[in-house]
Amino acid sequence: MSLPWTEKYKPLKTSQVVGNDQAVSQLLNFLKGWRRDRDKKAILLHGPPGNGKTVSVYAVAKDLDLEVVEVNASDKRNLEMVQRTVGSASTMSTLFPVKGKVLLIDEVDGLSGSEDRGGVGAIISVIRNTEYPVVLTANNPWDLKFSSLRQYCEMVSFNKIRTPTIVKVLRRICDQEGIRVEEQVLEAIANNAEGDLRAAINDLQALGQNKAELTLEDVEVYSRDKMKSIFEVLAKIFKESNARAIVDEVSSTDVDYEMMMHWINENISQHMSDAKELSEAYNMISRADVFLGRIKNRQHWGLLSYVFELMSAGVSLSRTVSRPGYVKYQFPTWIRNLSRTKSIRDKLSLIGNKIGAKCHASSLEGVEYYLPYLKVIFQADPKRAAKICRFFEFEEELIEEISGDKKTYNKIMKELKS
Ligand SMILES: Nc1ncnc2c1ncn2[C@@H]1O[C@H](COP(=O)(O)OP(=O)(O)OP(=O)(O)O)[C@@H](O)[C@H]1O
Ligand SMILES: [Mg+2]
Structure with a gap:
């Protein structure tokens, strides 16, 4: 395994970060002008994956000669420890000349469900007591569970x-x-x-x-090859019993290892039926997932070989018998479902964001509480609906979605154009 190019070519300075100029300079100004008595002591960078939220923090901090201290949001003990230490920074700095710091709480929306309510609370208390600027990142900060956290944060959106x-x-x-x-x-x-x-x-x-x-042909062949090699890997895992051969097959494939993991996970139940086998196999895949999480959080790429071993040989050796005959491999259901409902979910979340922004609500509240009323108004009163569209700045696509039918949509568009 060579270094991923995303690592090899990641921006080290602000000037190397591409796109989102305004957002990046907002981050720069926030860190430059930060004071412990400012109103919002944290900044929340949000937006879709892979557009430079995390790397911008490191690049900007480097330019300002600040040290980034990364805090793991899903580790409550870690947060409590941070909370105890961030408060004492100013007294420390009179004893030792220390470099300025930035606290980075990356991917806060990784916090799941209710058990993490304490997690959000702990983050808020870190922000309230901090002697250093706090930067948070999230893909979707409009979740209900973040509504109080948002009030402590300057919000910055990173676009595609x-x-x-x-x-x-x-x-x-x-x-x-x-x-x-x-x-x-x-x-x-x-x-x-x-x-x-x-x-x-x-x-x-x-x-x-x-x-x-x-060449363009490589690009086309690649997507076909990718499918072929997924099936080869699955066949090895579920039919072969030589551990070395299985691991080799998985680590030599071009397929993204995360994607591979989803495929293996989906197909375990197709190939094993014994309860003990199943529990062992799922245990292996879940441990592989834990390692993958660590790699992503801490950039410990050396752990990747454990991921491969657990998800391939680990899963394979959980099998005590080989089921004879042909078994169809199942396409990961969640991917299929995601792509099927993606465009509707995208539109709803855009509508929710727009309502939320004007009504000081979360995106979810926008969709759950406000949208049903908008739908009634859209049906009953195109003139008023047009006013509402202007107010929320809905684009045509969203107006169509809220209208529900073509006739209503046309009436409203006519009003908007008049
Ligand atoms: N704006 C950018 N400029 C330069 N490189 C970028 C940019 N965005 C992403 N990259 C490249 O992609 C990699 C991942 O970017 P980064 O970790 O910042 O994404 P992210 O926005 O934090 O995504 P996520 O929401 O999944 O955490 C970087 O290491 C870099 O190689
Ligand atoms: Mg990130």
Whole structure:
């Protein structure tokens, strides 16, 4: 395994972060002008994955000569310890000349369910007592459980990275790696990433590593090959019993290991039926998942081999008998469901965000409490509906979604244009 290109080419200085200029400079100003008596002592960077939230924190801190102290949001003991130590910073600094610090609480929306209510509370109390600026990141900060946390934070939105910008980054990497490639190939990869620069760079590495030239055909073949190699890996895991061979197969595949894990997880129940086998296999996959989480949180890429071993040989050796005959491999259900409902979920969450922003509510509250009334008004009174659309700044696509039917939508659009 070589270093992931997302690591190798990650920005080390603010000037190397692409896109989201305004958001990045807001972060810079926040850290520059931070004082312990300011109103909002934390800043929350939010937006879709892979657009530079985490790397911006490190890059900006580096430019300002601040040390980033990363705090694990889902570890309550860790938070309590931080809370005890952040308060004492100013007394410390009179004894030792210490470098300024930034507390980074990354991916707060990883906190799940009710048991973490304490987690959110602990974060708030860290913010209230801190002697240092606090930066939080989240993909979706509009969840109900964050409504009180948001009041302590300056909110900064990081948007998707635009395709031409992604192409530029990919081009630079290809130049450095000595890969010849045409513009349209990079455009295809960039387009497919839908604003996620991390995904684009990962795809480029999977496709182009150790190659002198990358063609459009490679891109097309890649997606077909990817399916083929997923099935090969699954066949090894569920039929083979030589541990070494299984691990080799998994670690040599091009498939993203997280994706592979979902495939293995989905197919365990197809190939094993004995309760003991099943429990052992799920135990293995869950341990692999724990390791993967650690790798992602702490960038300990050396642990990757454990992930491979647990999810491949670990799962495979849980099997005591081999089921004869052909078994169909199952496409991970959650991926299928996600893509089926994605566009509706996207629209609802946009509507929720827009309502929430004007009504000081969360996105969820926007959808649950306000949207039903809007639907009634849209049906009954196109004139008023048009006013509402202007107020919330709904785009046509969202107006269509709220209208529910074409006739209502047309009436409202007519009002809007008049
Ligand atoms: N704006 C950017 N400029 C330069 N590189 C970027 C940018 N965004 C992402 N990258 C690349 O993608 C990798 C992942 O970015 P980063 O960890 O900052 O994403 P993120 O926004 O924090 O995503 P998540 O929401 O999943 O935590 C970086 O290491 C870097 O290689
Ligand atoms: Mg991040």
